[in-house]
Amino acid sequence: MPALPIDLHLLAILVEVSGVLAAIHAVITVRTAQGAMAWAIALVFMPFISLLPYLVFGRRRFDGYVKARRQANEEMARLAAELNWRPWIAEALAAQQCSAANRKLKAMTALTRTPCVASNKVKLLVDGTETFTAIFKAIREARQVVLVQFFIIHDDPIGRALQNTLIERAQAGVEVFLLYDAIGSHALPRSYVMKLRAAGVQVKAFSNRRGLINRFQVNFRNHRKIVVVDGEVGFAGGHNVGEEYLGHKPPLAPWRDTHIEVRGPALATLQETFAQDWFWVTRKLPTLLLPESYEDGGMLCQVVATGPADDRETCSLFFVEAIHSAQHRIWITTPYFIPDEAVAAALQLAALRGVDVRILLPSRPDHKVVYAASYLYALRAVENGIRIFRYQPGFMHQKVVLIDEDVTAIGSANLDNRSFRLNFEVMVMTVDMQFAWEVRKMLEVDFSRSLELTPEDNVNVRRWRKAGMRIARLFSPVL
Incomplete structure (x- = not known):
């Protein structure tokens, strides 16, 4: 086999060194251990494939x-x-x-640093x-x-x-x-x-x-x-x-x-x-x-503005606090359902407490990879006692949270890592029984136009589709 031109050898060395340096950067800057490990392994052993995606998606903190x-x-x-x-x-x-x-949401004002x-x-x-x-x-x-x-x-x-x-x-x-x-x-x-x-x-x-x-x-x-x-x-x-x-x-x-x-x-x-x-x-x-x-x-209203420059992971913690505060009901509508471990655990614990936990998702994809990953998380949520509904008439894009009989939050944040850690978002939280009743009636109409997932749906998913969903899940930190 003829030797590669010297410039290609140098290119290969340069890419490998860049991959190692990027892996070190990932270990230092990526927030989760799982994400840091995944990026580091890919950057060291597959730099030609992973370096450009890391520059596009993976750099948590760049250029100050x-x-x-x-x-x-x-x-x-x-x-x-x-x-x-x-x-x-x-x-x-x-x-x-x-x-x-609303004494249930004790941490919200301190978390968001915005007045209610x-x-x-x-x-x-x-x-x-x-x-x-x-x-x-x-x-x-x-x-x-x-x-x-x-x-x-x-x-x-x-x-x-x-x-x-x-x-x-x-x-x-x-x-x-x-x-x-x-x-x-x-x-x-x-x-x-x-x-x-x-x-x-x-x-x-x-x-x-x-x-x-x-x-x-x-x-x-x-x-x-x-x-x-x-x-x-x-x-x-x-x-x-x-x-x-x-x-x-x-x-x-x-x-x-x-x-x-x-x-x-x-x-x-x-x-x-x-x-x-x-x-x-x-x-x-x-x-x-x-x-x-x-x-x-x-x-009472509180504007919850969140973003990647926050001292805390405000958006993710906002959802965790909302879920933990629920005593009777927590209904969430989101087009993208890719929860992190803290949010997924909070939803599971709420269901175990006997809270009526419902997630309303679209039944049609606007982004196929995101939809595949969301579907896998939805099937797992059903196994943990969380009720998952898929809206049938068209695409469901609303971002609404209803807590018990008096608290709502409506805005731009989705239930995914991009909203949790990578995007600037804003939600408006209200504390009012009459308005919460109006939101509840609106969501009840949406649920009536939806189909609920069951454990049998997981059994009926073909193996090749499950494999595709698991592959899509690998990209969940950047979806």
């Missing part, structure tokens, strides 16, 4: 990103404090109110038509400031409707800030953005720091969906901006999703969440507004 993001958050917080823009919120008192109303505040009004928005009708109406009525953030924006009819609405408000003298994720909205044409900027809309793409390697880095995506108008009305939930979210694109149609409309002092934290992301990109604060006072009454 986490440190830089935390420093930016601290700088943003100092600037916001200097504005003294919400002096009427007494965070300590608000936390006491939340604790008194009273005097909020929250409206349930079911599916895309109701959601975008409410959002567009609020934006058209804006007088001073509009903050808009989505993971995905498409240049399609609903995307152009958003574009035209923002342009109209900007030309009317309203300050308009638009933030979209560079990876989630990778197909958004430059012409879409340039038209907005020409009309006076301040628009930016959320991305990681520049650099050759970072061009291939798809972690640390901003998965949040936030709209706040004049500091008076805000929106959060599962919808992105695209025709599929209105249920107009087969084969996933009709699309099932949930958003909420929020009014009250909780919008302070929702705006600050947007401001952190905007500040990271621009090093400037957007304009923040809130009324001077609110009517008494209303419900």
Whole structure:
């Protein structure tokens, strides 16, 4: 066999050395022992196959990103404090109110470091038509400031409707800030953005720091969906901006999703969440507004903003605390069910305590590998006494948590490792029996349109499909 050219020998040596160095990096930086071991073995023994995927998916901390993001958050917080823009919120008192109303979630305020505040009004928005009708109406009525953030924006009819609405408000003298994720909205044409900027809309793409390697880095995506108008009305939930979210694109149609409309002092934290992301990109604060006072009454709300720069694994711990707090019922809807060990154990323990544990999943895949891994976890959950339902009419994308008779959480976080540790997410938690009843009725309709998995479903899965699901599970840390 002829000898390889010297340059190929050098290339092989370079790749092997790079694999060893990357393996050392993985051991030092990957959070879980299982993930560190898996990456290290692959990088040492199969560097030609695993090095590029590690650069794309595996680098938990790169180029000081986490440190830089935390420093930016601290700088943003100092600037916001200097504005003294919400002096009427007494965070300590608000936390006491939340604790008194719901002592089950004892760790939530300390975990999220965001206040739980009273005097909020929250409206349930079911599916895309109701959601975008409410959002567009609020934006058209804006007088001073509009903050808009989505993971995905498409240049399609609903995307152009958003574009035209923002342009109209900007030309009317309203300050308009638009933030979209560079990876989630990778197909958004430059012409879409340039038209907005020409009309006076301040628009930016959320991305990681520049650099050759970072061009291939798809972690640390901003998965949040936030709209706040004049500091008076805000929106959060599962919808992105695209025709599929209105249920107009087969084969996933009709699309099932949930958003909420929020009014009250909780919008302070929702705006600050947007401001952190905007500040990271621009090093400037957007304009923040809130009324001077609110009517008494209303419900308690807490905005739970999570991300990879948190000191703790906030998103995963949020779900663990929610599950452990349940005494009678914990219902969770999520399109992707790839729980880590802590969440899976919490679900199993809740079922053993006699809690009504239900997980609602889609029956149609939008990402086949994720779907295969989710199905394997779902079958195992059924074996542990957890009730798993698969929504039949179309794709189910909502992210909703219902705890007992009084606590709900609705937002952008999925039950998977990407939401737990790699994405920026936001959930809005409410403590109110009437609103929880509305969410329960909505979910009961969804369950009535679903099929429940049984132990027999596991027996009936063919061996080749189970093998495929187990292979898909290997990618669960980055799905």
